[in-house]
Amino acid sequence: MIRRRHNLRSARLAAMAFAVWALFCAGVVPVATADADSFAAMKISRSPAVMEAPVFRLKTLDGQEIDSSSLRGKVVVLNFWATWCGPCKEEMPALERLRRSFDQNQVALLAVTIDLQRAGIRAFMKQLDLTFPVLLDEDRDVSAMFLVRGLPTTVLIGRDGTLIGRAVGPRAWDSPQSVALVKDLLK
Amino acid sequence: MTPYARIVGFALTVAGAVLAGASFGSLEAEEPTGKPGAAIQLGPKQTVEFKVRAMTGPSVRVDVQGFLHATWMEEDKDVRAVRYAKSVEPAGKLGEPIRVNGPGEAPYWRQESPALAVTNTEVFLAWALTHPKATPEKPLGTELRLSRSTDGGRSFLPSIKINDDDQVVLHSFDALHLGLDGMLHVSWVDSREGKKDPGTFHARSTDRGQSIGGNMKLDENTCVCCRTALATAPDGTVYVAWRKIFPGEIRETVLARSEDGGKTFAESVIVGNDRWVYASCPHRPASIGVDAQGRVYVVWYTEGADETPAVYFTTSDDRGRTFSAKRMMNVSKGTFPDHPQMAVDPDGRVVLLWEELSPVRQEIVMSVSLDRGQTFSRPQKMNDKKSQSPTVSVNSKGLAAMAWKEHAMSGHRLVLQTAQLPAPPQVTLLP
DSSP, X not given: OHHHHHHHHHHHHHHHXXXXXXXXXXTOOOOOSTTHHHHHHHTOEEOSSOOBOOOOEEEETTSOEEEGGGXXXXXXXXXXXXXXXXXXXXXXHHHHHHHHTSOTTTEEEEEEESOOOHHHHHXXXXXXXXXXXXXXXXXXXXXXXXXXXSBSEEEEEOTTSBEEEEEESOOOTTXXXXXXXXXXXXX | OOHHHHHHHHHXXXXXXXXXXXXXXXXXXXXXXXXXXXXXXXXXXXEEEEOXXXXXXXXXXXXXXXXXXXXXXXXETTEEEEEEEEBSSTTOOBOOOEEOSOTTOOBOOOXXXXXXXXXXXXXXXXXXXXXXXXXXXXXXXXXXXXXXXXXXXXXXXXXXXXXXXXXXXXXXXXXXXXXTTSOEEEEEEEOTTOOSSOEEEEEEESSTTSSOOOOEEEESSBOTTSOOEEEEOTTOOEEEEEEEEETTTEEEEEEEEESXXXXXXXXXXXXXXXXXXXXXXXXXXXXXEEOTTOOEEEEEEEOTTTTOOEEEEEEXXXXXXXXXXXXXXXXXXXXXXXXXXXXXXXXXXEEEEEEEEOSSOEEEEEEEESSTTSOOOXXXXXXXXXXXXXXXXXXXXXXXXXXXXXXXXXXXXXXXXXXXXXXXXXXXXXX
């Protein structure tokens, strides 16, 4: 009986977390913080509650394994994309410029793709001089963990590992508003 | 009610269900209501494990004799291959997979299976090839290829090119369908015109896949990453569905028909009028079917004006000119529905599969109609472990074949299951 109650409680907590997560993923959570202007300007939905970002391990194009828990202490910009996604490719140079605006010890920009067209990805990255790592989400697991429903989707994770916000669709990541937003997250 | 209020309502419904102790995702089997007492006979699950680095979900077809045909793309040791396997007996176990692409052909990986069409003796596969003329400046182009077998899937002839241009651009997200008249139809998304958004193209083969005719653009402003869908009616009417971008980044599923066997197509018609504003790639196709009486069935994913993920179903009895009121098929309040797929047999028996997702769950559910889409069974959970990419086919005898991809610790699993549908309800004609 105790075990059943425990299971039920766990299920309810998990489901409650899902409800909060669903709101977050729906991208409609109202903004109510000091940096609200930056979020509103970038049309980024904020996480409605303090929630830990899912922890994952993925390999880069070069075979290096990245453990997201090792990024604790940095602001993480997690961009989900694919080579067939036009809007994704359009925003990539802006993401690169955002990355170059910050110390890489403070801000980590990672691109996650379900695409396995490695040679094409390498050529594309080289062609546009994109230097951030591309992580291969071969089985869509990480995309599913973050409930990515469209590409591009960009998730912001705070230095303490909590979910901050989410943008669905391309953004001007090199805009003053975007830079200000990331600076705010570093405070 | 504003979209925001609707979404909040959606979330409150979820939260309310949580507090009420609802069991999320526990989708119980229920018989279709089309014929009281009718039972669907599920076959045993067949799990095939592949020790490969990666594989796409499968495409599956069941031929009129009940043989199962499956195709997928896999990668191991940096080599990609298009694979095909056929069951050794009707509704039986899959035989040894064979490689379809030629030695010099490198398939393009876009997380979707090859398109598949079969008869008793022929197998047709459409798939994207990394463009042979790809350069460092244009690394992402694809060619669309057609492979065919004339010996029941034991071997495949060298592939032929489907797109009739040589541009190093995207030709992909294809659908393939063999009509009752023997005409092979292909539709796909094509960027050859160099516009911001690609177009939807169609071609046909009048010689059972030996050659492909000229390519025809059906429309512009196609969503770049949503696969097209194809079906034909017994009278030869051809239907193509895709997701179209309208001004304001509105994404609508549209359907175009050809009443001359694919020579020309009428202007596309919006199916659900969802008003979904989405400035990105949904990567979710519609699925269509036609029964013996010519009723057109459409199922699709949208988030609509209120940005709520949903799977909708509708039918058309006037060759896709107008559609019945759309019906939401997903009922679970604790998960997001996704990636619907549908098969329709000549009697109008409909099998729907889709995913139900949460951050920790990936389930496949099935819903069946025996009465031409009037009523559906409650969604029934089909998978045992985390699964994705469902696919379904049904033959003229009501034998459905379902398949999906399952995660395994060290490899990947393809799961197949058959379902024998009960006879459709008898209709008594009044004098």
